[in-house]
Amino acid sequence: MKNRTFSSLQNMDSDTAHTWPFMIFGGKSSGKTALLLALEGKNPSTAARSKGIDYSGWGIDISGEYCESGKLRRELVTAALKAKLLIVVQDATSDRLVFPLHYFLMYPHPKIGVVTKMDLPDADPQRAAGLLRAAGVDGEIFYVSVLSGEGISGLRDFLLKQDF
Ligand SMILES: Nc1nc2c(ncn2[C@@H]2O[C@H](COP(=O)(O)OP(=O)(O)O)[C@@H](O)[C@H]2O)c(=O)[nH]1
Numbered sequence: 001m002k003n004r005t006f007s008s009l010q011n012m013d014s015d016t017a018h019t020w021p022f023m024i025f026g027g028k029s030s031g032k033t034a035l036l037l038a039l040e041g042k043n044p045s046t047a048a049r050s051k052g053i054d055y056s057g058w059g060i061d062i063s064g065e066y067c068e069s070g071k072l073r074r075e076l077v078t079a080a081l082k083a084k085l086l087i088v089v090q091d092a093t094s095d096r097l098v099f100p101l102h103y104f105l106m107y108p109h110p111k112i113g114v115v116t117k118m119d120l121p122d123a124d125p126q127r128a129a130g131l132l133r134a135a136g137v138d139g140e141i142f143y144v145s146v147l148s149g150e151g152i153s154g155l156r157d158f159l160l161k162q163d164f
């Protein structure tokens, strides 16, 4: 019994020690999974609907429901402890902020913004950047499209340069 307890504690230690370079936040269908796939050099059109919190990629991916519901959003705080940097995605065609004002100020992480879907005709990058700032994203903002490839390599280079 004693041994079993000890080994489960050891497992817990190695679990908490595991970190991911980044975690991606953003509303439903804002382009989080497509962005992660594009950053990984995979085909972004294969993005399946995400469920829960997904630790299988280069960064932590979450389903948009977790950002849009106050109750589920609380679980993100614990998940974020495993990530070094937060990427907050805002759809360039949306005028909706899914986070409470200044939400990200409570996270001690460095935070960057990514405005997605820049290829679409109704993209409004300035409005999207304003929404990210309103949510408390204080770092650099990148403007990308997984369809045209705009901004993807710049963001990938930025992530690779971080001292994770
Ligand atoms: N036109 C365009 N569509 C995109 C872009 N990024 C994502 N999408 C589309 O937006 C939808 C939601 O993308 P997904 O990555 O699943 O969003 P998630 O729910 O935030 O993970 C999909 O139909 C994507 O093909 C983009 O840069 N341009």
Ligand SMILES: [Mg+2]
Residues within 6 Å of the ligand: 032, 033, 034, 048, 049, 050, 061, 062, 063, 064
């Ligand atoms: Mg997704």
